[in-house]
Amino acid sequence: MSERADLVVVGAGIVGLATARAVLAARPGAKVIILDKEGSVAGHQTGRNSGVIHAGVYYKPGSEKARFCTTGRQAMVEFCKDNGVAYEICGKVVVATSPDELGALSDLEKRCQDNNVPIERIDGARLRELEPYAAGISALHVKVTGIADYPGVCTVMVRQLLKAGAELRLSTAVQSGTDRSEGMVIHTDGGDIIADRVVSCAGLQSDRVARAISGPDGAGGMQIVPFRGEYFELAPSKTHLVRALIYPVPDARFPFLGVHLTKGVNGHVHAGPNAVLALAREGYSWRERNYTDLRETLMFPGFQKLARKYWKYGASEMARSLSRARFARALQKLVPAVQERDLEPAAAGVRAQALNADGSLVDDFAFVQRGRALHVINAPSPAATASLEIGKAIAARLELV
Ligand SMILES: Cc1cc2nc3c(=O)[nH]c(=O)nc-3n(C[C@H](O)[C@H](O)[C@H](O)COP(=O)(O)OP(=O)(O)OC[C@H]3O[C@@H](n4cnc5c(N)ncnc54)[C@H](O)[C@@H]3O)c2cc1C
Structure with missing residues (x-):
């Protein structure tokens, strides 16, 4: 006999945790199981981002990004304030x-x-x-722009979720799903669970998990392309060069904001991220390669079209990735006093960017509903800022509020 749950959430990043939280707030006592293949929460995008509480400057009016960012920002600030998570509205x-x-x-x-x-x-x-x-x-x-400790937000969310009766199963990978009359069977490497509803918030694996659970059309024809964002940190003797957050005017053709300088809640100043094609979905350096991931990216017609159109941009981002001097020059446009020798390597992140088969980058958050399952396919920045609002919206779509 398989175990039963009202809701299975795949992925313990900030979006998965916020979704579980929204469901339990509306339905206290519901049996909610959260699964993550890693041994800790926030192991991918959520724990490797710029830590910015975005204001909503960049997003198309009326888009879900614009709407969820505005309300989500306020909710995130309240959450941090109420729960003692480090944050600052520094502008x-x-x-x-x-x-x-x-x-x-x-x-x-x-x-x-x-x-x-x-x-x-x-x-x-x-x-x-x-x-x-x-x-x-x-x-x-x-x-109104700020900074927050998003891994700290996740730690508090986990504490609250466990208190509310949710189960968190780490080191448990979802492999596939089978839709049956009695529920959706989620097959994991730790056994099967039959769920009334399933939400997948699998970030860099979102399209694969959606297809594994709901079949070939589970991701609505979209595919994730991983773009690594590399960071440097300003040497401690140079952090006075940046008081808060300094951004360039972005290139409107791309969903990336251009390398910027951001003060973190720990007082360190981060410089970056750039945007280079990652050689593995979870590839945090040039050395980490996964040929299955890479082949899948290169064979996807959408990527081929994108690459043909924007190869110059891609090549210049790659050159900057390989040369600290070029990275420093990009920063010097914003803060001329930054020198190459002031830059110390810092951990990179990889963005899960969904792409359509016609080569267009999916700009807004994208959800695909298939029967009992709802798949979050595209949840790029500002999804950390907007996570509490995204969680509520998903719960509403599943009619669980
Ligand atoms: C470089 C960078 C900078 C960013 N800066 C900002 C910022 O300043 N502000 C902001 O608001 N947003 C920012 N973002 C975006 C933000 O970090 C993401 O939108 C957000 O973290 C997405 O959360 P998530 O839960 O959807 O995904 P993730 O945090 O990636 O979580 C997905 C989880 O799914 C799990 N998973 C995958 N496959 C399986 C499986 N088969 N079985 C079980 N579990 C699985 C993974 O292990 C992972 O824990 C940035 C992102 C990056 C990469």
């Missing part, structure tokens, strides 16, 4: 360093207005009051 500046970036900065300003994100357009002199070492002729000052 950020998005900086135009040359006249040819002013148009894009104005577009971003307009987008903030459309998204109801309070910002102030400032000149170079005001920028230097906020960030004395920043270069720039004009900037947006986003006061």
